[in-house]
């Protein structure tokens with residue numbers, strides 16, 4: 001048997017193919033994209049894949065509240081309520097308005113909680129809102145670095161979503177997450193040349209400790225979630 005590094009499948013076949021099996025275990029992966037590109041959907045899919053395998057998962061939202069996320073998931077046919085009841089899924093909404101409490105809770109309680117919950121997968125949606133809680137650039141940087149260290153120490157594999165800058169859609173809004181993370185996926189929506197349909201594309205900008213595809217692949221958001229067309233090329 002080859003001693004290959006364990007992979008954590010995203011549950012999106014085409015993407016797992018691009019990743020040669022999935023995220024390397026214990027990675028922190030940032031999914032960057034502008035609003036509506038499917039970051040939250042991808043994050044939900046990642047959690048659903050974990051739940052299918054019986055892995056405890058944690059989903060922390062700074063954006064949508066719990067009901068909205070549950071309903072959102074239900075529209076794709078994914079049941080979160082059952083998993084929450086069975087204590088397989090921890091779904092939390094943190095209030096960006098209550099910055100101090102939120103940051104303290106994330107720092108002091110999250111790592112302990114991830115460990116005691118036995119979470120294999122953690123989602124933070126989105127880090128941009130977390131970063132907005134800091135006015136000071138150095139504080140923001142050290143907090144993010146610290147958070148990533150804490151998450152890594154839990155042994156979980158973490159997916160973090162980030163909004164991109166309007167003026168530079170290949171960089172996250174704060175320009176930090178992609179440097180701290182082990183991996184970066186970029187979701188983009190482009191007007192097609194003929195006008196009309198918007199083309200959604202995904203690419204892997206960075207993934208430490210693994211070979212991966214560097215190609216740009218089209219994807220769609222269907223009623224079953226994201227579908228990455230790994231066999232197709234973008235023209």
Ligand SMILES: Nc1ncnc2c1ncn2[C@@H]1O[C@H](COP(=O)(O)OP(=O)(O)O)[C@@H](O)[C@H]1O
Pocket residue numbers: 033034035036037038039040041042075076221222223224
């Ligand atoms: N049940 C569904 N079936 C098909 N497409 C959907 C469904 N729900 C949402 N979408 C599509 O996904 C988009 C939003 O995805 P979302 O994951 O919330 O993006 P982001 O988190 O990047 O803002 C919507 O704008 C819509 O086009």
Ligand SMILES: [Mg+2]
Pocket residue numbers: 039040041063125
């Ligand atoms: Mg979202």
